[in-house]
Amino acid sequence: MEENLQSAGMTCVNKTPVEGKECTRGITDLIKLKDACGALAKEGKKPMFVIYPKEAGAAASNCWLCDSTDLRKSEMNQAFVYNSVSATPAPAPSGAAKPA
Numbered sequence: 001m002e003e004n005l006q007s008a009g010m011t012c013v014n015k016t017p018v019e020g021k022e023c024t025r026g027i028t029d030l031i032k033l034k035d036a037c038g039a040l041a042k043e044g045k046k047p048m049f050v051i052y053p054k055e056a057g058a059a060a061s062n063c064w065l066c067d068s069t070d071l072r073k074s075e076m077n078q079a080f081v082y083n084s085v086s087a088t089p090a091p092a093p094s095g096a097a098k099p100a
Helices: 032-042
Strands: 005-008 009-012 013-017 048-049 062-067 071-073 080-085
Touching: 005 009, 009 048, 009 062, 013 032, 032 048, 032 062, 032 080
Parallel strands: none
Antiparallel strands: 005 080, 009 071, 013 062, 048 062, 048 080
């Protein structure tokens, strides 16, 4: 789960929820969710993506595609931002939650 992880507890400033036929809402396994959302981000040439576990209660979607690499602190502590291009993760801020 930590491969390509940029930050836990952070989110993108500008992002769009994945909805409709490509929706990943039914995926509860975080590794599968990360892989599915990452594939959509790469397909859409998005630099980053955010996943929220089911417990986070994200209303619109549990997969969001980011328009830029600009980040801000998330209101949800179970937000995980991934870089869809780089294979080297940036260190998460100290004290941030790690995905299970």
